Amino acid sequence: DAGVTQSPTHLIKTRGQQVTLRCSPKSGHDTVSWYQQALGQGPQFIFQYYEEEERQRGNFPDRFSGHQFPNYSSELNVNALLLGDSALYLCASSPGPSGVSGELFFGEGSRLTVL
């Protein structure tokens, strides 16, 4: 049973470029949440997708957008990259938006470096 998988694991972009990160949730999970984790900080909630719609959003600008596909996989897009967008981007899945237990299952993350 595969857990949460994310791709790519590492990538380097330059300021102003756009990036797309991908996530496949754990089998049986239909809800995907995205987090940004800067070095030495805790994860910051970006948004959550359920039934192909954005259900909840954290305090992130519109440059951050996402999508969920019918197979529950998800993408995170960031436009007009800034140096401050350099971080580890974590995807987490759960069975339902609130989850039976509330537990989130995380992928290993995509480390984005913006030069």
Next chain:
Amino acid sequence: SQQGEEDPQALSIQEGENATMNCSYKTSINNLQWYRQNSGRGLVHLILIRSNEREKHSGRLRVTLDTSKKSSSLLITASRAADTASYFCATSLLYNNNDMRFGAGTRLTVKP
């Protein structure tokens, strides 16, 4: 913005000793969870305690929750070098269970 604040920011102990980490939060919650992260990798769920529970155990882990003080503690007993990691508390808000907020974490180092 982050909901929880862990204390201390860093903790260094010897193998076999107990490690205690604390978490304070600001608003009413549904539940509080603790997660572990090894060196910038994905987070792993350790334990969840609901707002109507006061204490919970899982193996060498003991979690307490004091909703009147808006605080929680995680105790790891008989620590091992493999427990070296960052530990985060995360709160699920009372009126918005979809939004889970993490603290900045405690970096635990267990020396062999």
